[in-house]
Amino acid sequence: MEFEALKKSGITNLLSAFGRSIWLPQGIFYWTGRAKKEATIDATIGSAQGPENEIIAGAPDKAVTFYIPSVQRHFAGLKSEETVPYAPMLGLPDLRKAWREWILRKVGDLRPRVEPCLTLPAVTPGVTGGIFMAAKMFVDKDEVVVSPDRLWENYSNIVERHIGARIETFPFFDGGRFNLKGMQRKLLDTLAQQPKALLMLNFPNNPVGFNPPQEMVQPIVQALIDVVEQAGKPIVVLCDDAYEGYVYDPAALQRSMFGDLCDAHRRILPIKLDGISKEFLFYGGRLGCLTFGLPSGLDVDRKALQEELDNKLGGIVRSTVSNCTRPVQSAILKALGQLDQVLAERQRTVDVLGRRANLLKAEFAKVSLPQLRPLPFNAGFFCFCDVEGVPANKLAEHLIEKYKIGVVPSEGGKINGIRIAFCSVPEKDIPTLVNGIVSAIKDLAAES
Structure with a gap:
């Protein structure tokens, strides 16, 4: 961002050296914002999401940010002295x-x-x-x-x-x-x-x-x-x-x-x-x-x-x-007092993400494309694919425009690739996600 409005207004001249140097890079939040508006498969968001019935038996088949029920109950049941005073x-x-x-x-x-x-x-x-x-x-x-x-x-x-x-x-x-x-x-x-x-x-x-x-x-x-x-x-x-x-x-x-x-x-x-x-x-x-x-x-x-x-x-x-914030501390303190239950409920999300990670590996294993190289992954919320011959930003742009798939590109130094947040992609969409990435790379490689 060039901050032209700040310069034109004269406010730039009022800023400290830090105020002039700080900026929010066009990275995760930019691509997440694009994906929310344009993508049908959003692999940009760094939070566990999916159908609620994947983590709660009998819940609706609607997309939610995954949560731990007992933590939510503790938060909802707080008293005023657990929320109002300074911590x-x-x-x-x-x-x-x-x-x-x-x-x-x-x-x-x-x-x-x-x-x-x-x-x-x-x-x-x-x-x-x-x-x-x-x-x-x-x-x-x-x-x-x-x-x-x-x-x-x-x-x-x-x-x-x-x-x-x-x-x-x-x-x-x-x-x-x-x-x-x-x-x-x-x-x-x-x-x-x-x-x-x-x-x-x-x-x-x-x-x-x-x-x-x-x-x-x-x-x-x-x-x-x-x-x-x-x-x-x-x-x-x-x-x-x-x-x-x-x-x-x-x-x-x-x-x-x-x-x-x-x-x-x-x-x-x-x-x-x-x-x-x-x-x-x-x-x-x-x-x-x-x-x-x-x-x-x-x-x-x-x-x-x-x-x-x-x-x-x-x-x-x-x-x-x-x-x-005191209310959150109060709720987490109560949750830590029932840790076995909390961890049992969390395990449902861990299991869901583990299935997604393993399916993603299996889908990548079917691909024979020299330009696409998934790095070893076995944990967390993400995987990263190195991409050769196609600029990562151009690939991300093409993916969201043609295939309605959102990813986060990374370019700089010797790194050129895309981050895939499998934590927010339901299992049923993972084969489509991988196929879209492969197709997008082939499209751009053919153009060059």
Whole structure:
């Protein structure tokens, strides 16, 4: 966007440097807006959707955003004292304790190792807000943040436009496996130029939909240990766990890598960012949590360290959003008290998305088209297809105009491809989706 109206009005001259630099890229929201108006198959939306009777027995066959009934009941039954008063800056104390227990439940047999490291989670305005708070606390202007090259586009808005740092990437895959050597090289190069590095790890990944196999977890952790040992400098690992729990391959890691990173090395500080948007299918609730995994070998009073971290985080919250919404915290606290029921209800959505992912793989397996290369996917809400010989934006435009199929294109550097949100495409439409993509590529290839 050129912001011609702002320039003509003279308001541009009133803007701060930040006000002049910030902008919303023509990305996911642009294509989602187009798809809502023009598409009959919408594979742009990053929320689980489909016929209500897929998740609720006896419900109508109408399209809804999937939800967890017991969470909705708790929200509807709140009393005034659970909704009206301000919430504490870092969240309701009982919710913070309950979320800590939720994390410990998720790490499973790693609990004895993780529990001594785990701080009390701080409530954030969604996982996005948690990413912003962590980046604001740990990244300086002009520093480098390291990430795989398949990343959520909003990272750039947060890290580069808000903070003034820059993201440098390494190729996500090396021969169909997570690129350990590329990650190590990029971190070592970064640490040669600055006193610490911040690494962003998003598993299951958006936009790829990949979670590493269980056998890869320890090599990833060891690779990071080797980096800090060789460089003699620390790294902060931001675990963006927004899609934790949505894994459709029994050989893949079934939980966050955060637990494996806890106490891995005194120079590795993992930070867990998770929340209710996907884990509790409550997108509009805008509630996340930020939790530190403090190494056990730190020679410091742990209670004092928790208080001082809380003070820092509280300063960010107070000066930005003041606090997070109390009604949502109250409802989620009640849901956490009935976790077995909540997870049983959520499993219906996990099962639906797993069937869609497996059907999508099967449909792609039938395709023999050199220009289309689906990347490995086994988790999350998305898959990503590299496209050769046809610009991704042109493909997305042709798909929506001729075939009424909405996808999100990605172009930049060595990446040219489309993100497919199978989370919002019913099973019956998946063969049509794949056939449309194949036909659209063939159309455009014939033109060139």
